[in-house]
Amino acid sequence: MEEKKQLILEAALGLFVTYGFHGTPTSKIAQEAGVANGTLFHYFPTKEDLVIALYVDIKNQMGCYVTDNAPIVPNLRETLRKQYLASLYWALDHPTEFRFIEQFVASPYLQKVAAEEVQKRIKPFMELLQKGMDEKTIRTMPVDLLFTLISSHIYGINNYLINHQMPKVQEHALISDSFEWLWSMIT
Amino acid sequence: MEEKKQLILEAALGLFVTYGFHGTPTSKIAQEAGVANGTLFHYFPTKEDLVIALYVDIKNQMGCYVTDNAPIVPNLRETLRKQYLASLYWALDHPTEFRFIEQFVASPYLQKVAAEEVQKRIKPFMELLQKGMDEKTIRTMPVDLLFTLISSHIYGINNYLINHQMPKVQEHALISDSFEWLWSMIT
DNA sequence: ATTTTTGTCGACTGTTTAGTCAATCAATGG
DNA sequence: CCATTGATTGACTAAACAGTCGACAAAAAT
Numbered sequence: 207m208e209e210k211k212q213l214i215l216e217a218a219l220g221l222f223v224t225y226g227f228h229g230t231p232t233s234k235i236a237q238e239a240g241v242a243n244g245t246l247f248h249y250f251p252t253k254e255d256l257v258i259a260l261y262v263d264i265k266n267q268m269g270c271y272v273t274d275n276a277p278i279v280p281n282l283r284e285t286l287r288k289q290y291l292a293s294l295y296w297a298l299d300h301p302t303e304f305r306f307i308e309q310f311v312a313s314p315y316l317q318k319v320a321a322e323e324v325q326k327r328i329k330p331f332m333e334l335l336q337k338g339m340d341e342k343t344i345r346t347m348p349v350d351l352l353f354t355l356i357s358s359h360i361y362g363i364n365n366y367l368i369n370h371q372m373p374k375v376q377e378h379a380l381i382s383d384s385f386e387w388l389w390s391m392i393t
Numbered sequence: 394m395e396e397k398k399q400l401i402l403e404a405a406l407g408l409f410v411t412y413g414f415h416g417t418p419t420s421k422i423a424q425e426a427g428v429a430n431g432t433l434f435h436y437f438p439t440k441e442d443l444v445i446a447l448y449v450d451i452k453n454q455m456g457c458y459v460t461d462n463a464p465i466v467p468n469l470r471e472t473l474r475k476q477y478l479a480s481l482y483w484a485l486d487h488p489t490e491f492r493f494i495e496q497f498v499a500s501p502y503l504q505k506v507a508a509e510e511v512q513k514r515i516k517p518f519m520e521l522l523q524k525g526m527d528e529k530t531i532r533t534m535p536v537d538l539l540f541t542l543i544s545s546h547i548y549g550i551n552n553y554l555i556n557h558q559m560p561k562v563q564e565h566a567l568i569s570d571s572f573e574w575l576w577s578m579i580t
Numbered sequence: 581a582t583t584t585t586t587g588t589c590g591a592c593t594g595t596t597t598a599g600t601c602a603a604t605c606a607a608t609g610g
Numbered sequence: 611c612c613a614t615t616g617a618t619t620g621a622c623t624a625a626a627c628a629g630t631c632g633a634c635a636a637a638a639a640t
Contacts, residue, residue: 347570391575
């Protein structure tokens with residue numbers, strides 16, 4: 207029965223984002239999830255385990271969404287564009303999850319999650335970028351610098367979108383434009 | 394006698410970055426600073442006050458450095474370049490402070506610090522960007538979107554630089570290049 | 581039918597924590 | 611030289627916290 211585990215993760219997510227890791231007692235998480243205190247520790251031996259499990263879970267969700275909705279096609283630019291849009295739309299649809307990720311990666315918890323765990327999902331994407339540089343479409347630079355550049359661009363745009371509510375149409379136009387800007391930066 | 398206040402801020406900075414806000418008891422901060430527990434609360438009535446004071450203090454330091462080292466000159470591109478470089482070099486020289494800022498802005502604490510406090514320092518910079526758009530040098534877009542784009546670019550580059558140690562010469566070359574990339578994105 | 585495993589509960593605990601307080605101490609100023 | 615003010619101390623406390631435990635229930639396995 208994984209149902210309660212899910213409830214705990216969901217409750218933890220909301221509380222962490224609102225009050226921070228420090229300001230969220232496990233007791234409140236259990237209460238919010240509608241389970242007993244002990245149940246929480248049955249699934250997550252320590253609070254840290256819970257935090258990290260939540261991170262891994264969310265990263266997986268996002269990863270699945272992107273790989274499902276942004277297929278790799280022959281054209282590099284189109285592939286990249288699809289991945290870019292998919293990432294942004296996922297983030298827009300999951301603002302709470304996004305905030306959690308932000309909070310997590312800025313915290314010392316990040317160092318507790320294995321590097322491979324982080325790298326695993328993004329490997330195909332890295333190879334895509336590398337190919338783009340090999341065929342001289344994309345500017346030559348260390349591939350993980352390029353990745354950092356793209357990631358922080360997405361983070362930035364998303365933060366802007368979160369803080370400036372606007373109609374869907376306008377939102378879409380902005381996202382579409384911003385990819386062009388990104389593209390002109392890296393080519 | 395502001396000396397002890399400074400000692401407390403310095404101790405807090407190091408501990409927060411290493412253990413996070415939650416993982417750092419006020420008692421350890423006082424101990425590390427070499428002052429009594431009560432002294433800490435004499436200067437900062439609550440732990441939250443301390444965290445926020447530290448944020449404001451660091452933001453001020455950074456702001457001073459940039460305005461001192463990156464004068465506004467007639468040429469927009471050069472002015473922007475100077476500000477860009479100054480920001481990055483400050484961040485490179487103050488990795489701990491930078492990490493703290495990252496952690497802070499991702500945390501719920503951010504909402505406790507008045508918006509004006511945040512906006513105050515960057516106002517001249519915003520006006521600079523607005524002027525660049527008015528004279529059609531820079532792409533037309535909401536000015537705070539442009540600001541977000543530049544900020545996250547700097548954050549990204551800095552994160553890369555922190556995680557990939559390299560000789561000063563190479564570092565400088567990369568920073569110089571990355572400004573060109575940024576410039577090609579926003580013009 | 582009986583044992584074993586697994587999930588669930590919530591009262592409980594030992595520790596840790598933010599914050600208090602009454603008592604000194606240092607400095608300033610009238 | 612005293613009075614007032616502000617800085618400093620560290621022992622103290624009340625509350626909050628992460629995590630434990632023994633009991634019970636439900637399901638699975640034998």
